[in-house]
Amino acid sequence: MHKTSEWLQSFSTSNNPIQRSELRRASDFACTKVSITGGKGGVGKTSIALRTAKELALAGFRTLLIDCDSNLSNTAIKLGLPLDNKFEKILSGEASFQECLIQRGNFHLLPACNGSVEVFESKLNFDEIIIDIISSHEHEYDYILLDCPAGAGREVLTLNAYCDHRWIVVTPDKSSITDSYSLVKLLSTRFGIKENHLLVNMYQSEKQFQKVVLTLSETIENFLGARTHILGGIQKVDVSAEGFDTFFLSENKNEFQRNFAKLLYGFTEKVGGPLNVPKNGIHQLAYEQDVH
Ligand SMILES: Nc1ncnc2c1ncn2[C@@H]1O[C@H](COP(=O)(O)OP(=O)(O)OP(=O)(O)O)[C@@H](O)[C@H]1O
Numbered sequence: 001m002h003k004t005s006e007w008l009q010s011f012s013t014s015n016n017p018i019q020r021s022e023l024r025r026a027s028d029f030a031c032t033k034v035s036i037t038g039g040k041g042g043v044g045k046t047s048i049a050l051r052t053a054k055e056l057a058l059a060g061f062r063t064l065l066i067d068c069d070s071n072l073s074n075t076a077i078k079l080g081l082p083l084d085n086k087f088e089k090i091l092s093g094e095a096s097f098q099e100c101l102i103q104r105g106n107f108h109l110l111p112a113c114n115g116s117v118e119v120f121e122s123k124l125n126f127d128e129i130i131i132d133i134i135s136s137h138e139h140e141y142d143y144i145l146l147d148c149p150a151g152a153g154r155e156v157l158t159l160n161a162y163c164d165h166r167w168i169v170v171t172p173d174k175s176s177i178t179d180s181y182s183l184v185k186l187l188s189t190r191f192g193i194k195e196n197h198l199l200v201n202m203y204q205s206e207k208q209f210q211k212v213v214l215t216l217s218e219t220i221e222n223f224l225g226a227r228t229h230i231l232g233g234i235q236k237v238d239v240s241a242e243g244f245d246t247f248f249l250s251e252n253k254n255e256f257q258r259n260f261a262k263l264l265y266g267f268t269e270k271v272g273g274p275l276n277v278p279k280n281g282i283h284q285l286a287y288e289q290d291v292h
């Protein structure tokens with residue numbers, strides 16, 4: 001049996017949570033796999049995934065971002081790239097991974113589809129397709145990031161469990177806090193995941209940030225016995241919805257961008273990525289010329 005199918009099978013044949021050590025195959029590879037997730041919709045997952053991929057690529061890491069929102073893909077649109085539903089051809093076996101990939105220097109993006117009838121009608125399991133793509137190509141990358149869709153369905157949970165790290169994106173909104181807890185709970189009880197990273201987006205004061213961090217991390221620890229690593233926060237910015245992507249993904253090195261870079265480098269240092277994080281920021285790679 002293919003090793004990915006074997007890995008997936010292990011969850012459907014037993015209700016017992018599988019120990020993290022059994023899931024980890026990362027030690028066999030240099031690639032670090034991170035899912036950007038959170039349960040609730042509209043909390044900033046795609047924006048954060050894109051910004052992170054961009055920073056990592058500019059810092060010299062070979063980075064692949066996979067859009068896992070199979071039929072409501074937002075990554076290409078946020079970068080101002082055309083939508084072509086090419087991913088359909090991966091499903092039908094007519095195109096290869098390479099043929100569907102958008103490449104800008106160290107930044108590679110695999111977009112998904114937008115309103116594709118083929119995807120809607122496909123009987124294939126999207127999580128299995130993504131995991132097969134990852135296992136075939138992870139040796140080509142330092143980081144693989146998954147931009148997860150909203151929700152806590154089986155496919156999202158499987159993709160989250162497969163990754164080495166999960167970034168739980170949460171906003172101070174009560175429903176976002178509740179949804180992220182539900183996601184963490186399912187990951188813990190069903191997949192034995194006992195460690196996650198927390199990123200608070202759109203907070204408006206330090207007090208609000210601290211409250212979200214404390215509420216979630218204590219509840220997760222007390223009720224699930226799971227650990228929450230605090231990645232940090234991103235303040236709510238006062239720009240129009242139309243202007244947000246341009247602002248958030250811009251090359252400007254304003255305080256906001258510097259804070260995000262700091263948050264990210266804190267993470268790469270902690271997870272001990274395969275390369276040393278450049279201290280002075282080698283931010284002049286091809287990406288800048290090709291996108292924006
Ligand atoms: N820090 C922020 N400050 C202000 N607005 C923000 C911030 N982060 C995100 N937004 C707003 O939230 C919108 C939704 O962001 P995004 O598409 O990244 O969320 P998402 O979690 O990926 O959504 P979905 O669940 O639909 O995939 C952005 O287009 C932007 O308008």
Ligand SMILES: [Mg+2]
Pocket residue numbers: 045046047069074147148149
């Ligand atoms: Mg999204």
